[in-house]
Amino acid sequence: MERGVALGERQPVYRRSMKTADREPTHLPATAAVTVPDGGLTLRRVAIDTYHENVAYLHRDCAVVRAEGFQALSKVEVRANGKCILATLNVVDDASIVGCNQLGVSEDAFAQLEVPDGHPAAISQAEPAESIPALFRKINGERLTREDFRAIVRDIAQLRYSKIELTAFVVACNRSELDREEVFFLSEAMVASGRRLDWHASLVVDKHCIGGIPGNRTSMLVVPIVAAYGLVFPKTSSRAITSPAGTADTMEVLAKVELPFQQLTGIVRDHHGCLAWGGTAHLSPADDVLISVERPLNLDSPGQMVASILSKKVAAGATHLVLDIPIGPTAKVRSMPEAQRLRRLFEYVAQRMHLSLDVVITDGRQPIGRGIGPVLEARDVMQVLENHPDAPNDLRQKSLRLAGRLIECSPDVRGGDGFGIARDILDSGRALAQMQAIIQAQGSHGFDHQHPALGALSLEVTAPQAGLVTAIDNRQIAHIARLAGAPKVKVAGVDLRAKLGESVQAGEVLYRVHASYPADLEFARQAVARSSGYSIGEAGQLPHVFVEF
């Protein structure tokens, strides 16, 4: 085996010693110091599932390993049939897993290469990401340029960053380490990293909430109302990450949400709107990679939030966005000055991205609606669409106001008239008809919202004393709903029977927890025992209403 002598122009080439304290091989390896001629190895599928992390397996006696420069945990590039993937190397001593002339890859990696077992394959040291010097400058507190952000985000989207590098980037950008123009550069680079949809319409509306309020399923009402009015509203949503349900999870109770891109565009053409999962559209893919380290670290800084939300919306082709920022003692934003700072940052970046943005600051003191969990929320949504007498009024009112704001984006609607138009569309049944058409187009799941099947196991949480409901903790209620099984168990969750300001008697039911599995119910019961999330007191203890919206 000849060792290659080509030297990368940009990066030092270090040989690694097994004995150094350095355990992270991502950087030190040379640029393609050792390359096996095509045909030297054959590909072998190793039936090990390593999830999102590609792993390559070479036998210790393989010539490539012997030719040094390779050792366990090296970052490598595997090439076969013109495709190239990045992987982490494991060294194998058992020829029944991989032989000396085989290049083993884990299941996910094998699928990505799209060639059969036994196909010729090649392996080389992975080149370090080109944007690493810019990353180092950000870690050291420097301001980065537009080109720096573009290079970093491109490398992130191409999965060229190790977890260490990803984490360093998000932590270095956390807090006030990005100025507002840098947030714009980051957002713009995130759009450029993926697909950008073009709906061939001068007005494409969207709405988004920064999150944190359980049951807040306004999109499933705003979309049919605004689409019925005739505006183009191609709504793509995420699944829940840490909440008991995302819009995609709740919509999935009613219809298919994982739609091929062609079908999605057809539905929007025919019905003006859709309610689909955004994961298939390859919009702002760097955002999904960054989230993989932001979530475990509870990072949700203003800059990251703005870049994440606006990049997704611009990539999805929106021209007009209504953004919902709820305020409350247990919401993400807890004071009006904080909300105003966040609003200004959203507005600055949106304007630089030529996105027309209308920020609405809403009441985030308690969950919206009654149900929390996919099926319970779908029930609430359908009740509002049907003008059912039991329909939760807060969900109806908030949805009408948001829909009204979007309808006012239309040049022929006067400011202030949107709410009335939205109400007419809802009250007349046109919104329900529009929703049913969208459900049929996406593929109905035949959900019987009149008689929703809820989790068979349940427990009731009651008021310990008579009084007024003076607080409902958004986080604790969401936590209890997650423990009960939501969103994975669609019929699980929390059904609220009393809301803020209502008076209850001792022993009266505050909410019911639904679950499908005894262990889930037990988890939820123990969480309730620690804190029910409800406070019962007197009128004077009600939290200040921050906003009237």
Added chain:
Amino acid sequence: MERGVALGERQPVYRRSMKTADREPTHLPATAAVTVPDGGLTLRRVAIDTYHENVAYLHRDCAVVRAEGFQALSKVEVRANGKCILATLNVVDDASIVGCNQLGVSEDAFAQLEVPDGHPAAISQAEPAESIPALFRKINGERLTREDFRAIVRDIAQLRYSKIELTAFVVACNRSELDREEVFFLSEAMVASGRRLDWHASLVVDKHCIGGIPGNRTSMLVVPIVAAYGLVFPKTSSRAITSPAGTADTMEVLAKVELPFQQLTGIVRDHHGCLAWGGTAHLSPADDVLISVERPLNLDSPGQMVASILSKKVAAGATHLVLDIPIGPTAKVRSMPEAQRLRRLFEYVAQRMHLSLDVVITDGRQPIGRGIGPVLEARDVMQVLENHPDAPNDLRQKSLRLAGRLIECSPDVRGGDGFGIARDILDSGRALAQMQAIIQAQGSHGFDHQHPALGALSLEVTAPQAGLVTAIDNRQIAHIARLAGAPKVKVAGVDLRAKLGESVQAGEVLYRVHASYPADLEFARQAVARSSGYSIGEAGQLPHVFVEF
């Protein structure tokens, strides 16, 4: 398979959905939600080398995997025979790798469990590290308490932090995010995380250099001189991480350096000093873990440097430390104000740790001695010890001054007398005899320093014009020596023939590069072609001498 219902008291228990965007399973898993009764699985050694990362392998049809809560990349605890290790889970679809009732572990993990193949074993979700809330507070810019640092460092030393969490900690602590008392808390916690040696002596001396200067092998002279004087000097060193040689690499040319702890203490008792590799002593183990992410990110902030160095020295039992801070245009520290800030931080933390510290600021404008690389540096050291006429005088002078400072730690030596005492010990041959005794005690490698075998391949770098050597770039020279093979190839490196301020003729040899492999020499040749590291000019261009030491 029964699902456990015990609930952790401190951490929320979330079930994970494969469909969420969250790719990092470290936190969400429950505390021991699913535990297999002992005897349910048997251990199987899977012959895959995953280096420092333990991997556990379960078959997809194994009851534990089916009982959900487990998926690929989950962090798990594997227990067998009273031992417990943390590992990352891979899910396997090939029963020839692991069967349904087997719990496979990678080679390193298997070795750590110290039980035979087929032994009963259990697996459960790993508990999230207890100090994570404190980590989140540091990420958000809060000041941490002594107890916070203790909890974080303990979790790090026990390998309970993921790479993401480790990186977040070091990046959040980077720059001026730690005040000097926090640096003390961190240092103290790092000492507490490992073994602390007690030499049963009131005066235990040590020396350390912050690094960055090639060829700076003063320890190998200071130890025999000061030990010959009679002070206890148990010197443990690291191997090179990014430099062409660490003290342990160079000493290994002469003698064994990986010594069992018992042997090391015996040598110090008999000979007052040793020159050993510190890796076996379990001193400040959290430091080694942190380095694994600091190195790839080029992080070397003052706080991290101080905590790393002082924790190792205090754990090694030192009572008196002389610390060498070189300054120069291509040294780690480039100006006197920067050196003074660093000195004050070292002094503050040392005083809080009851370590007597003497900081010396030295000339770091160029490499010390002539040889760079293990064998070349060992040759220089032995020439100084033998008072050979070719011995590099800068290495001799610097070593005598550092040794003098340490000798003055002795209460019966007057300030200013140390240098003379050290010189007498060196000139009389007592230092050489002491070194030979230490070499014999550690296990001599029989190095022939009179005729050192250097790498058979070499190239000479010559002066392009006549003039004075006005600059030698420490970093470029180190880089060239690394490319030539040092420290892994002990006979490789750079041999300097001209030092700063010397006049050279056009075509005169500036340095010689030695290598053992053609590819290494070619790498070095290309680096030399980009920059030789030498500047030839006039006397007026010589850099300012920052210090006379």
